[in-house]
Amino acid sequence: MSKVRVRFAPSPTGGLHLGGVRTVLYNYLFAKNKGGEFIVRIEDTDQTRFVPGAEQYIFDCLKWCGIEPDESPVHGGAYGPYRQSERKEQGIYKQYAEQLLQNGQAYYAFDTPEELDKMRNDFKTAENPSPQYDQHVRMKMKNSLSLTEAETKALLDAGTKNVVRIKMPEHEVVQFTDMIRGDIQNETNLVDDKVLLKADGMPTYHLAVVVDDYLMKITHAFRGEEWLPSAPVHVLLWKYLFGLDNMPQWAHLPLILGPSGKLSKRDGAKYGFPVFAMNWTDPKTNELTEGFKEKGFLPEAFINLLALLGWNAGTEQELFTKAALIELFSIDRVHSGGAKFDYEKAKWFNQEWIKKLPIKNYELIIKNEFAAKGISITDDAAFEKVLELVKDRCTLLPDFYTQAVFFFKTPEQLDIEAVKPKWNSDKAAFFSSWIEKLQTLTAWDFATIEESFKALATEKNIKPGELQLPFRIMLVGGKFGPPVFEIAATIGKEETVKRITNALSQF
Numbered sequence: 001m002s003k004v005r006v007r008f009a010p011s012p013t014g015g016l017h018l019g020g021v022r023t024v025l026y027n028y029l030f031a032k033n034k035g036g037e038f039i040v041r042i043e044d045t046d047q048t049r050f051v052p053g054a055e056q057y058i059f060d061c062l063k064w065c066g067i068e069p070d071e072s073p074v075h076g077g078a079y080g081p082y083r084q085s086e087r088k089e090q091g092i093y094k095q096y097a098e099q100l101l102q103n104g105q106a107y108y109a110f111d112t113p114e115e116l117d118k119m120r121n122d123f124k125t126a127e128n129p130s131p132q133y134d135q136h137v138r139m140k141m142k143n144s145l146s147l148t149e150a151e152t153k154a155l156l157d158a159g160t161k162n163v164v165r166i167k168m169p170e171h172e173v174v175q176f177t178d179m180i181r182g183d184i185q186n187e188t189n190l191v192d193d194k195v196l197l198k199a200d201g202m203p204t205y206h207l208a209v210v211v212d213d214y215l216m217k218i219t220h221a222f223r224g225e226e227w228l229p230s231a232p233v234h235v236l237l238w239k240y241l242f243g244l245d246n247m248p249q250w251a252h253l254p255l256i257l258g259p260s261g262k263l264s265k266r267d268g269a270k271y272g273f274p275v276f277a278m279n280w281t282d283p284k285t286n287e288l289t290e291g292f293k294e295k296g297f298l299p300e301a302f303i304n305l306l307a308l309l310g311w312n313a314g315t316e317q318e319l320f321t322k323a324a325l326i327e328l329f330s331i332d333r334v335h336s337g338g339a340k341f342d343y344e345k346a347k348w349f350n351q352e353w354i355k356k357l358p359i360k361n362y363e364l365i366i367k368n369e370f371a372a373k374g375i376s377i378t379d380d381a382a383f384e385k386v387l388e389l390v391k392d393r394c395t396l397l398p399d400f401y402t403q404a405v406f407f408f409k410t411p412e413q414l415d416i417e418a419v420k421p422k423w424n425s426d427k428a429a430f431f432s433s434w435i436e437k438l439q440t441l442t443a444w445d446f447a448t449i450e451e452s453f454k455a456l457a458t459e460k461n462i463k464p465g466e467l468q469l470p471f472r473i474m475l476v477g478g479k480f481g482p483p484v485f486e487i488a489a490t491i492g493k494e495e496t497v498k499r500i501t502n503a504l505s506q507f
Protein backbone atom coordinates (compact mmCIF):
# COMPACT_ATOMS: atom_id res chain seq x y z
CA MET A 1 0.00 0.00 0.00
CA SER A 2 1.20 3.52 -0.71
CA LYS A 3 2.33 5.70 2.17
CA VAL A 4 -0.56 6.84 4.37
CA ARG A 5 -1.25 10.54 3.88
CA VAL A 6 -4.12 12.17 5.74
CA ARG A 7 -5.19 15.77 5.82
CA PHE A 8 -7.01 18.17 8.09
CA ALA A 9 -8.68 20.71 5.87
CA PRO A 10 -10.08 23.54 7.96
CA SER A 11 -11.80 26.60 6.61
CA PRO A 12 -10.43 29.69 8.37
CA THR A 13 -13.82 30.97 9.45
CA GLY A 14 -13.49 31.28 13.24
CA GLY A 15 -12.48 29.51 16.41
CA LEU A 16 -11.62 25.83 16.51
CA HIS A 17 -14.45 23.92 18.10
CA LEU A 18 -13.96 20.74 20.14
CA GLY A 19 -15.30 18.69 17.22
CA GLY A 20 -12.76 20.30 14.89
CA VAL A 21 -9.86 19.52 17.20
CA ARG A 22 -11.06 15.95 17.55
CA THR A 23 -11.10 15.65 13.75
CA VAL A 24 -7.50 16.91 13.65
CA LEU A 25 -6.54 14.52 16.39
CA TYR A 26 -8.04 11.42 14.77
CA ASN A 27 -6.41 12.34 11.46
CA TYR A 28 -3.10 12.79 13.22
CA LEU A 29 -3.31 9.64 15.37
CA PHE A 30 -4.31 7.54 12.39
CA ALA A 31 -1.46 8.90 10.25
CA LYS A 32 1.15 8.48 12.95
CA ASN A 33 -0.11 5.01 13.90
CA LYS A 34 0.48 3.97 10.29
CA GLY A 35 3.83 5.75 10.02
CA GLY A 36 2.23 8.16 7.58
CA GLU A 37 2.07 11.89 7.01
CA PHE A 38 -0.27 14.46 8.45
CA ILE A 39 -1.06 17.42 6.22
CA VAL A 40 -2.93 20.64 6.91
CA ARG A 41 -4.62 22.26 3.94
CA ILE A 42 -6.37 25.57 4.36
CA GLU A 43 -9.71 25.62 2.56
CA ASP A 44 -10.23 29.31 2.03
CA THR A 45 -12.17 29.32 -1.23
CA ASP A 46 -15.26 30.88 0.30
CA GLN A 47 -14.13 34.49 0.48
CA THR A 48 -17.42 35.58 2.03
CA ARG A 49 -16.69 33.47 5.10
CA PHE A 50 -13.01 34.36 5.39
CA VAL A 51 -12.06 35.71 8.82
CA PRO A 52 -8.72 37.44 9.36
CA GLY A 53 -6.59 35.80 12.02
CA ALA A 54 -8.43 32.49 11.87
CA GLU A 55 -5.66 30.65 10.03
CA GLN A 56 -2.99 31.74 12.48
CA TYR A 57 -5.33 30.75 15.30
CA ILE A 58 -5.67 27.22 13.86
CA PHE A 59 -1.89 26.80 13.81
CA ASP A 60 -1.59 28.18 17.33
CA CYS A 61 -4.14 25.64 18.52
CA LEU A 62 -2.34 22.76 16.83
CA LYS A 63 0.90 23.87 18.40
CA TRP A 64 -0.65 24.05 21.84
CA CYS A 65 -2.09 20.54 21.39
CA GLY A 66 1.32 19.22 20.34
CA ILE A 67 0.05 18.21 16.91
CA GLU A 68 2.76 19.09 14.46
CA PRO A 69 1.84 18.85 10.75
CA ASP A 70 4.36 17.29 8.36
CA GLU A 71 3.15 19.56 5.56
CA SER A 72 1.14 22.79 5.64
CA PRO A 73 1.28 26.39 4.39
CA VAL A 74 3.56 27.07 7.36
CA HIS A 75 5.65 23.90 7.27
CA GLY A 76 5.92 23.65 3.47
CA GLY A 77 6.04 20.34 1.59
CA ALA A 78 6.24 18.81 -1.86
CA TYR A 79 2.53 19.08 -2.70
CA GLY A 80 1.90 22.80 -2.24
CA PRO A 81 0.51 25.33 -2.30
CA TYR A 82 -1.39 24.30 0.84
CA ARG A 83 -3.90 27.15 0.65
CA GLN A 84 -6.73 26.66 -1.83
CA SER A 85 -6.80 30.36 -2.70
CA GLU A 86 -3.19 30.05 -3.90
CA ARG A 87 -3.97 26.87 -5.83
CA LYS A 88 -6.80 28.65 -7.60
CA GLU A 89 -4.36 31.31 -8.76
CA GLN A 90 -2.43 28.54 -10.54
CA GLY A 91 -5.60 27.58 -12.43
CA ILE A 92 -5.57 24.08 -10.95
CA TYR A 93 -9.32 23.73 -10.54
CA LYS A 94 -10.53 25.32 -13.75
CA GLN A 95 -8.98 22.66 -15.98
CA TYR A 96 -10.84 19.90 -14.13
CA ALA A 97 -14.11 21.80 -14.37
CA GLU A 98 -13.51 22.09 -18.11
CA GLN A 99 -12.86 18.37 -18.38
CA LEU A 100 -16.22 17.69 -16.70
CA LEU A 101 -17.95 20.18 -19.03
CA GLN A 102 -16.47 18.54 -22.09
CA ASN A 103 -17.57 15.09 -20.95
CA GLY A 104 -21.12 16.25 -20.26
CA GLN A 105 -20.73 15.60 -16.52
CA ALA A 106 -21.13 19.26 -15.66
CA TYR A 107 -22.83 22.26 -17.23
CA TYR A 108 -22.82 26.06 -17.20
CA ALA A 109 -25.67 27.74 -15.34
CA PHE A 110 -26.48 31.41 -15.95
CA ASP A 111 -29.34 31.90 -13.47
CA THR A 112 -29.37 35.15 -11.54
CA PRO A 113 -30.03 35.21 -7.78
CA GLU A 114 -33.56 36.45 -8.55
CA GLU A 115 -34.18 33.54 -10.92
CA LEU A 116 -32.97 31.10 -8.28
CA ASP A 117 -35.31 32.66 -5.72
CA LYS A 118 -38.16 32.39 -8.18
CA MET A 119 -37.38 28.71 -8.76
CA ARG A 120 -37.42 28.05 -5.00
CA ASN A 121 -40.76 29.76 -4.81
CA ASP A 122 -42.39 28.35 -7.97
CA PHE A 123 -41.51 24.72 -7.28
CA LYS A 124 -42.36 24.78 -3.60
CA THR A 125 -44.94 22.16 -2.65
CA ALA A 126 -46.16 20.71 0.62
CA GLU A 127 -43.97 17.61 0.10
CA ASN A 128 -41.01 19.64 -1.12
CA PRO A 129 -40.88 22.89 0.84
CA SER A 130 -37.33 23.81 -0.23
CA PRO A 131 -36.77 22.73 -3.83
CA GLN A 132 -33.18 22.35 -4.97
CA TYR A 133 -31.49 22.89 -8.31
CA ASP A 134 -31.64 19.29 -9.49
CA GLN A 135 -32.75 16.98 -12.28
CA HIS A 136 -36.40 17.81 -11.63
CA VAL A 137 -35.98 21.52 -12.35
CA ARG A 138 -32.74 21.90 -14.31
CA MET A 139 -34.41 21.86 -17.75
CA LYS A 140 -36.61 24.76 -16.69
CA MET A 141 -33.63 26.91 -15.73
CA LYS A 142 -31.14 28.94 -17.73
CA ASN A 143 -28.18 26.62 -18.35
CA SER A 144 -26.20 24.89 -21.08
CA LEU A 145 -28.51 21.86 -20.86
CA SER A 146 -31.72 23.79 -21.43
CA LEU A 147 -30.27 26.30 -23.95
CA THR A 148 -28.95 25.50 -27.40
CA GLU A 149 -25.23 25.35 -28.02
CA ALA A 150 -25.41 28.66 -29.88
CA GLU A 151 -27.31 30.36 -27.06
CA THR A 152 -24.81 29.09 -24.52
CA LYS A 153 -21.89 30.26 -26.63
CA ALA A 154 -23.43 33.70 -27.04
CA LEU A 155 -23.88 34.08 -23.29
CA LEU A 156 -20.33 32.92 -22.60
CA ASP A 157 -18.91 35.21 -25.29
CA ALA A 158 -20.79 38.13 -23.79
CA GLY A 159 -19.14 37.38 -20.43
CA THR A 160 -22.44 36.54 -18.72
CA LYS A 161 -21.93 35.58 -15.09
CA ASN A 162 -22.09 31.82 -14.73
CA VAL A 163 -21.32 28.93 -12.45
CA VAL A 164 -20.46 25.33 -13.31
CA ARG A 165 -22.75 22.69 -11.81
CA ILE A 166 -22.35 18.93 -11.64
CA LYS A 167 -24.99 17.05 -13.61
CA MET A 168 -26.18 14.41 -11.16
CA PRO A 169 -27.13 11.23 -13.03
CA GLU A 170 -30.74 10.12 -12.93
CA HIS A 171 -31.70 7.14 -10.78
CA GLU A 172 -28.31 5.76 -10.00
CA VAL A 173 -27.00 4.53 -6.69
CA VAL A 174 -23.64 5.90 -5.57
CA GLN A 175 -21.90 3.57 -3.17
CA PHE A 176 -18.80 3.84 -1.01
CA THR A 177 -17.47 2.19 2.12
CA ASP A 178 -17.03 4.48 5.09
CA MET A 179 -14.34 3.34 7.53
CA ILE A 180 -16.65 3.95 10.48
CA ARG A 181 -20.12 3.43 9.04
CA GLY A 182 -19.51 0.70 6.49
CA ASP A 183 -21.55 0.52 3.29
CA ILE A 184 -23.14 3.85 2.33
CA GLN A 185 -25.55 4.11 -0.58
CA ASN A 186 -27.13 7.26 -1.97
CA GLU A 187 -29.74 7.70 -4.68
CA THR A 188 -28.52 10.30 -7.14
CA ASN A 189 -31.99 11.70 -7.81
CA LEU A 190 -32.13 12.96 -4.21
CA VAL A 191 -28.96 15.01 -4.55
CA ASP A 192 -28.84 18.48 -6.09
CA ASP A 193 -26.62 19.64 -8.96
CA LYS A 194 -24.07 21.30 -6.70
CA VAL A 195 -22.04 24.25 -7.89
CA LEU A 196 -18.44 23.24 -8.60
CA LEU A 197 -17.00 26.49 -9.91
CA LYS A 198 -18.37 29.83 -8.73
CA ALA A 199 -18.89 32.99 -10.78
CA ASP A 200 -15.66 34.46 -9.35
CA GLY A 201 -13.71 31.47 -10.72
CA MET A 202 -13.21 30.03 -7.24
CA PRO A 203 -13.96 26.33 -6.90
CA THR A 204 -16.49 25.34 -4.27
CA TYR A 205 -15.44 22.96 -1.56
CA HIS A 206 -16.88 20.03 -3.55
CA LEU A 207 -14.56 20.41 -6.50
CA ALA A 208 -11.55 21.62 -4.54
CA VAL A 209 -11.63 18.80 -2.00
CA VAL A 210 -11.56 16.13 -4.70
CA VAL A 211 -8.90 17.79 -6.83
CA ASP A 212 -6.68 18.58 -3.88
CA ASP A 213 -7.01 15.19 -2.24
CA TYR A 214 -5.98 13.67 -5.56
CA LEU A 215 -3.04 15.97 -6.25
CA MET A 216 -1.83 15.75 -2.66
CA LYS A 217 -2.03 11.93 -2.80
CA ILE A 218 -4.33 11.74 0.22
CA THR A 219 -5.08 8.13 1.16
CA HIS A 220 -7.54 8.57 4.06
CA ALA A 221 -9.81 11.44 4.98
CA PHE A 222 -11.56 11.98 8.30
CA ARG A 223 -14.18 14.68 8.47
CA GLY A 224 -17.37 15.55 10.36
CA GLU A 225 -20.59 13.69 9.59
CA GLU A 226 -22.13 16.94 8.33
CA TRP A 227 -20.31 16.12 5.07
CA LEU A 228 -22.06 12.79 4.62
CA PRO A 229 -24.87 14.21 2.41
CA SER A 230 -22.28 15.67 -0.01
CA ALA A 231 -20.25 12.47 -0.15
CA PRO A 232 -22.07 11.10 -3.27
CA VAL A 233 -21.05 14.22 -5.20
CA HIS A 234 -17.43 13.69 -4.18
CA VAL A 235 -17.54 10.00 -5.07
CA LEU A 236 -18.93 10.84 -8.52
CA LEU A 237 -16.26 13.48 -9.09
CA TRP A 238 -13.63 10.92 -8.17
CA LYS A 239 -15.15 8.48 -10.63
CA TYR A 240 -15.29 11.09 -13.43
CA LEU A 241 -11.88 12.69 -12.90
CA PHE A 242 -9.44 10.30 -11.31
CA GLY A 243 -10.97 6.82 -11.00
CA LEU A 244 -12.46 5.35 -7.85
CA ASP A 245 -9.36 3.26 -7.16
CA ASN A 246 -7.49 6.43 -6.28
CA MET A 247 -10.18 7.78 -3.96
CA PRO A 248 -9.15 8.18 -0.31
CA GLN A 249 -10.95 6.04 2.22
CA TRP A 250 -13.49 8.21 3.96
CA ALA A 251 -14.35 8.28 7.64
CA HIS A 252 -17.22 10.50 8.73
CA LEU A 253 -16.88 11.22 12.43
CA PRO A 254 -19.98 11.44 14.62
CA LEU A 255 -21.05 14.68 16.23
CA ILE A 256 -19.99 15.72 19.69
CA LEU A 257 -23.14 16.19 21.73
CA GLY A 258 -23.74 18.82 24.38
CA PRO A 259 -26.41 18.94 27.08
CA SER A 260 -29.07 19.53 24.40
CA GLY A 261 -28.11 18.02 21.05
CA LYS A 262 -25.12 19.11 18.97
CA LEU A 263 -22.52 20.81 21.18
CA SER A 264 -22.57 24.51 20.40
CA LYS A 265 -20.88 27.72 21.39
CA ARG A 266 -24.14 28.66 23.06
CA ASP A 267 -23.96 25.57 25.31
CA GLY A 268 -20.54 26.71 26.47
CA ALA A 269 -21.80 30.17 27.38
CA LYS A 270 -24.90 28.75 29.03
CA TYR A 271 -23.22 26.07 31.14
CA GLY A 272 -19.90 27.85 31.69
CA PHE A 273 -17.52 25.51 29.91
CA PRO A 274 -15.17 26.16 27.00
CA VAL A 275 -15.97 24.77 23.54
CA PHE A 276 -12.95 26.10 21.66
CA ALA A 277 -9.38 24.89 22.00
CA MET A 278 -8.10 28.39 22.77
CA ASN A 279 -9.72 31.76 23.40
CA TRP A 280 -11.17 33.18 20.20
CA THR A 281 -12.31 36.74 19.70
CA ASP A 282 -14.52 37.26 16.70
CA PRO A 283 -12.97 40.25 14.90
CA LYS A 284 -16.38 41.41 13.66
CA THR A 285 -18.36 41.33 16.88
CA ASN A 286 -15.50 41.32 19.40
CA GLU A 287 -17.28 38.45 21.10
CA LEU A 288 -14.88 36.27 23.09
CA THR A 289 -15.41 32.52 23.23
CA GLU A 290 -13.43 30.86 25.96
CA GLY A 291 -10.82 28.22 25.23
CA PHE A 292 -9.69 25.14 27.13
CA LYS A 293 -6.17 26.51 27.27
CA GLU A 294 -7.12 29.72 29.02
CA LYS A 295 -9.56 27.92 31.28
CA GLY A 296 -6.53 26.11 32.68
CA PHE A 297 -6.47 22.79 30.85
CA LEU A 298 -3.19 21.06 30.10
CA PRO A 299 -2.74 20.07 26.44
CA GLU A 300 -1.99 16.49 27.53
CA ALA A 301 -5.38 16.32 29.24
CA PHE A 302 -7.16 18.03 26.38
CA ILE A 303 -6.02 15.60 23.70
CA ASN A 304 -6.58 12.66 26.05
CA LEU A 305 -10.19 13.63 26.73
CA LEU A 306 -10.83 14.38 23.07
CA ALA A 307 -9.40 11.05 21.96
CA LEU A 308 -11.89 9.31 24.23
CA LEU A 309 -14.84 11.27 22.89
CA GLY A 310 -15.73 8.65 20.33
CA TRP A 311 -12.92 6.13 20.66
CA ASN A 312 -11.72 3.68 23.32
CA ALA A 313 -8.79 1.33 23.60
CA GLY A 314 -11.02 -1.64 24.32
CA THR A 315 -9.91 -1.69 27.96
CA GLU A 316 -10.83 0.22 31.11
CA GLN A 317 -7.79 2.46 30.74
CA GLU A 318 -8.61 6.15 30.39
CA LEU A 319 -5.31 8.00 30.74
CA PHE A 320 -3.13 7.97 27.66
CA THR A 321 -0.10 9.94 26.61
CA LYS A 322 0.06 11.13 23.03
CA ALA A 323 2.59 8.38 22.29
CA ALA A 324 0.23 5.73 23.71
CA LEU A 325 -2.67 7.12 21.69
CA ILE A 326 -0.59 6.91 18.53
CA GLU A 327 0.32 3.35 19.31
CA LEU A 328 -3.20 2.20 20.20
CA PHE A 329 -5.43 4.22 17.90
CA SER A 330 -7.49 2.15 15.53
CA ILE A 331 -10.39 3.17 13.39
CA ASP A 332 -12.35 0.01 14.31
CA ARG A 333 -12.78 1.36 17.80
CA VAL A 334 -14.25 4.70 16.71
CA HIS A 335 -17.98 4.70 17.45
CA SER A 336 -20.49 5.77 14.85
CA GLY A 337 -22.92 7.24 17.42
CA GLY A 338 -22.60 10.77 18.79
CA ALA A 339 -20.26 11.17 21.76
CA LYS A 340 -21.54 13.12 24.71
CA PHE A 341 -19.27 15.81 26.12
CA ASP A 342 -19.25 15.82 29.92
CA TYR A 343 -17.46 18.82 31.43
CA GLU A 344 -17.08 17.20 34.84
CA LYS A 345 -15.31 14.29 33.20
CA ALA A 346 -13.14 16.71 31.21
CA LYS A 347 -12.05 18.31 34.49
CA TRP A 348 -11.30 14.89 35.92
CA PHE A 349 -8.88 14.29 33.05
CA ASN A 350 -7.16 17.57 33.79
CA GLN A 351 -6.88 16.82 37.47
CA GLU A 352 -5.31 13.45 36.70
CA TRP A 353 -2.81 15.05 34.31
CA ILE A 354 -1.91 17.73 36.85
CA LYS A 355 -1.03 14.92 39.26
CA LYS A 356 0.75 12.88 36.62
CA LEU A 357 3.01 15.48 35.01
CA PRO A 358 6.14 16.96 36.59
CA ILE A 359 5.44 20.43 38.01
CA LYS A 360 8.14 21.79 35.69
CA ASN A 361 5.79 21.21 32.70
CA TYR A 362 3.32 23.84 33.82
CA GLU A 363 5.16 25.84 36.47
CA LEU A 364 5.71 28.84 34.21
CA ILE A 365 1.98 29.25 33.49
CA ILE A 366 1.26 29.39 37.22
CA LYS A 367 4.22 31.66 37.87
CA ASN A 368 2.88 34.08 35.28
CA GLU A 369 -0.50 34.01 36.93
CA PHE A 370 1.09 34.88 40.28
CA ALA A 371 3.02 37.69 38.59
CA ALA A 372 -0.16 39.01 36.98
CA LYS A 373 -1.69 39.15 40.44
CA GLY A 374 1.26 41.05 41.87
CA ILE A 375 3.28 38.23 43.43
CA SER A 376 6.69 37.79 41.89
CA ILE A 377 8.31 34.44 42.55
CA THR A 378 12.04 34.57 43.05
CA ASP A 379 12.85 31.18 44.56
CA ASP A 380 11.85 28.54 42.00
CA ALA A 381 12.78 25.59 44.16
CA ALA A 382 10.58 26.82 47.03
CA PHE A 383 7.78 27.60 44.57
CA GLU A 384 7.93 24.08 43.13
CA LYS A 385 7.77 22.59 46.62
CA VAL A 386 4.60 24.55 47.35
CA LEU A 387 3.02 23.54 44.04
CA GLU A 388 3.86 19.94 44.83
CA LEU A 389 2.10 20.30 48.21
CA VAL A 390 -1.13 21.60 46.72
CA LYS A 391 -1.31 19.88 43.34
CA ASP A 392 -3.67 17.12 44.47
CA ARG A 393 -6.20 19.83 45.24
CA CYS A 394 -6.10 21.46 41.82
CA THR A 395 -8.40 20.63 38.93
CA LEU A 396 -7.63 23.56 36.63
CA LEU A 397 -4.38 25.52 36.52
CA PRO A 398 -5.84 28.72 38.07
CA ASP A 399 -6.70 26.62 41.15
CA PHE A 400 -3.00 26.71 42.01
CA TYR A 401 -3.22 30.41 42.76
CA THR A 402 -6.15 29.99 45.14
CA GLN A 403 -4.63 26.91 46.75
CA ALA A 404 -1.14 28.35 47.16
CA VAL A 405 -1.36 32.14 47.42
CA PHE A 406 -1.27 32.11 51.24
CA PHE A 407 2.22 30.62 51.12
CA PHE A 408 3.43 33.87 49.60
CA LYS A 409 1.09 36.45 51.04
CA THR A 410 -0.48 36.94 54.48
CA PRO A 411 -4.20 36.30 54.04
CA GLU A 412 -6.16 39.52 53.91
CA GLN A 413 -9.35 38.05 55.27
CA LEU A 414 -9.85 35.34 57.83
CA ASP A 415 -12.95 33.17 57.94
CA ILE A 416 -13.67 34.16 61.53
CA GLU A 417 -17.19 32.75 61.37
CA ALA A 418 -15.71 29.26 61.04
CA VAL A 419 -13.83 29.65 64.32
CA LYS A 420 -16.20 31.71 66.45
CA PRO A 421 -18.76 29.12 67.63
CA LYS A 422 -16.10 27.05 69.43
CA TRP A 423 -13.64 29.80 70.31
CA ASN A 424 -13.00 30.50 74.02
CA SER A 425 -10.45 32.06 76.34
CA ASP A 426 -8.68 28.72 76.91
CA LYS A 427 -7.97 28.43 73.24
CA ALA A 428 -6.81 32.03 73.06
CA ALA A 429 -4.50 31.34 76.01
CA PHE A 430 -3.18 28.21 74.27
CA PHE A 431 -2.10 30.16 71.23
CA SER A 432 -0.55 32.96 73.31
CA SER A 433 1.59 30.44 75.20
CA TRP A 434 2.38 28.54 72.03
CA ILE A 435 3.82 31.64 70.40
CA GLU A 436 6.32 31.82 73.25
CA LYS A 437 7.18 28.13 72.89
CA LEU A 438 7.64 28.52 69.15
CA GLN A 439 10.18 31.30 69.69
CA THR A 440 12.37 28.87 71.61
CA LEU A 441 12.32 26.08 69.03
CA THR A 442 15.70 25.52 67.47
CA ALA A 443 14.48 23.32 64.62
CA TRP A 444 11.64 24.37 62.26
CA ASP A 445 10.07 21.45 60.48
CA PHE A 446 6.73 19.70 60.25
CA ALA A 447 7.46 17.13 63.02
CA THR A 448 8.94 19.62 65.51
CA ILE A 449 6.07 22.07 65.09
CA GLU A 450 3.45 19.35 65.40
CA GLU A 451 5.12 17.86 68.45
CA SER A 452 5.28 21.21 70.22
CA PHE A 453 1.61 21.87 69.34
CA LYS A 454 0.43 18.51 70.68
CA ALA A 455 2.56 18.67 73.84
CA LEU A 456 1.14 22.06 74.80
CA ALA A 457 -2.40 20.96 73.96
CA THR A 458 -2.03 17.96 76.29
CA GLU A 459 -0.57 20.19 79.00
CA LYS A 460 -3.52 22.57 78.68
CA ASN A 461 -5.98 19.69 78.45
CA ILE A 462 -7.42 20.72 75.09
CA LYS A 463 -7.94 18.22 72.28
CA PRO A 464 -5.38 19.06 69.53
CA GLY A 465 -8.10 18.41 66.94
CA GLU A 466 -10.07 21.37 68.30
CA LEU A 467 -7.12 23.68 67.87
CA GLN A 468 -6.22 22.69 64.36
CA LEU A 469 -9.09 24.48 62.63
CA PRO A 470 -8.37 27.85 64.29
CA PHE A 471 -4.68 27.36 63.48
CA ARG A 472 -5.55 26.69 59.84
CA ILE A 473 -7.74 29.78 59.62
CA MET A 474 -4.88 31.82 61.12
CA LEU A 475 -2.41 30.64 58.47
CA VAL A 476 -4.62 30.16 55.40
CA GLY A 477 -7.62 32.41 55.98
CA GLY A 478 -10.06 29.60 55.13
CA LYS A 479 -10.87 25.94 55.68
CA PHE A 480 -8.65 24.49 52.97
CA GLY A 481 -5.07 23.69 52.07
CA PRO A 482 -2.50 21.00 52.77
CA PRO A 483 -1.62 19.76 56.31
CA VAL A 484 -1.38 22.81 58.52
CA PHE A 485 2.00 21.98 60.09
CA GLU A 486 3.38 21.63 56.58
CA ILE A 487 2.16 25.15 55.86
CA ALA A 488 3.77 26.50 59.03
CA ALA A 489 7.04 24.72 58.20
CA THR A 490 7.01 26.23 54.72
CA ILE A 491 6.16 29.84 55.55
CA GLY A 492 8.72 29.98 58.38
CA LYS A 493 8.67 30.74 62.07
CA GLU A 494 8.49 34.52 61.87
CA GLU A 495 5.53 34.50 59.45
CA THR A 496 3.71 31.79 61.46
CA VAL A 497 4.02 33.78 64.69
CA LYS A 498 2.95 36.95 62.88
CA ARG A 499 -0.18 35.27 61.49
CA ILE A 500 -1.15 33.78 64.89
CA THR A 501 -0.70 37.13 66.59
CA ASN A 502 -2.66 38.95 63.95
CA ALA A 503 -5.52 36.42 64.14
CA LEU A 504 -5.69 36.49 67.93
CA SER A 505 -6.47 40.20 67.76
CA GLN A 506 -9.42 39.45 65.47
CA PHE A 507 -11.00 36.28 66.93
Ligand code: GLU
Pocket residue numbers: 008009010011043205209221222223224227
Ligand atom coordinates in the same frame (compact mmCIF):
# COMPACT_ATOMS: atom_id res chain seq x y z
N1 GLU B 1 -13.20 22.66 4.87
C1 GLU B 1 -14.06 21.66 5.38
C2 GLU B 1 -14.49 22.07 6.78
O1 GLU B 1 -13.92 22.99 7.33
C3 GLU B 1 -13.30 20.35 5.45
C4 GLU B 1 -14.07 19.14 5.25
C5 GLU B 1 -13.11 17.99 4.90
O2 GLU B 1 -12.27 17.65 5.72
O3 GLU B 1 -13.18 17.45 3.79
O4 GLU B 1 -15.37 21.49 7.35
